[in-house]
Amino acid sequence: MAQEFHTLGSFEFPADVQIIKGRLEAEGIPVFLKDENTINSDPLISGAIGGVKLQVYSTDKERAKAIYDEVRNYATDNEGNPVVCPNCKATKSETYYSRNSIFYKLFPFFEPKKYKCAQCNFITKPQ
Numbered sequence: 001m002a003q004e005f006h007t008l009g010s011f012e013f014p015a016d017v018q019i020i021k022g023r024l025e026a027e028g029i030p031v032f033l034k035d036e037n038t039i040n041s042d043p044l045i046s047g048a049i050g051g052v053k054l055q056v057y058s059t060d061k062e063r064a065k066a067i068y069d070e071v072r073n074y075a076t077d078n079e080g081n082p083v084v085c086p087n088c089k090a091t092k093s094e095t096y097y098s099r100n101s102i103f104y105k106l107f108p109f110f111e112p113k114k115y116k117c118a119q120c121n122f123i124t125k126p127q
Helices: 014-026 036-041 043-049 058-071 102-106
Strands: 005-011 031-034 052-057 093-096 114-117
Touching: 005 014, 005 058, 014 031, 014 036, 014 052, 014 058, 036 043, 052 058
Parallel strands: none
Antiparallel strands: 005 052, 031 052, 093 114
């Protein structure tokens, strides 16, 4: 019988996923990194193919998501306080870059920082 996979998240570079991969494997959850070798051979295509996808078996999805949320780094403001989503008031926002123009794809460091709520997917700018 074929196993189905669930993608927990995607990361721009393979090095970004190693800590969560190690934690999941330490908990006995098999982890698969889709497109890892492709991005290792040509890191510039990461944005084009959606980065390295962290995948687990669908049967391990709930347990893996709980561990992933526990380890995950959420955005903080300049004082070190968690960024609060103005839509749902959750404190689970992550730094987000849309890179929707050719300029920001070529020069991503010029794009203004935004936050995306991991709970409701609302995108906001820092205050």
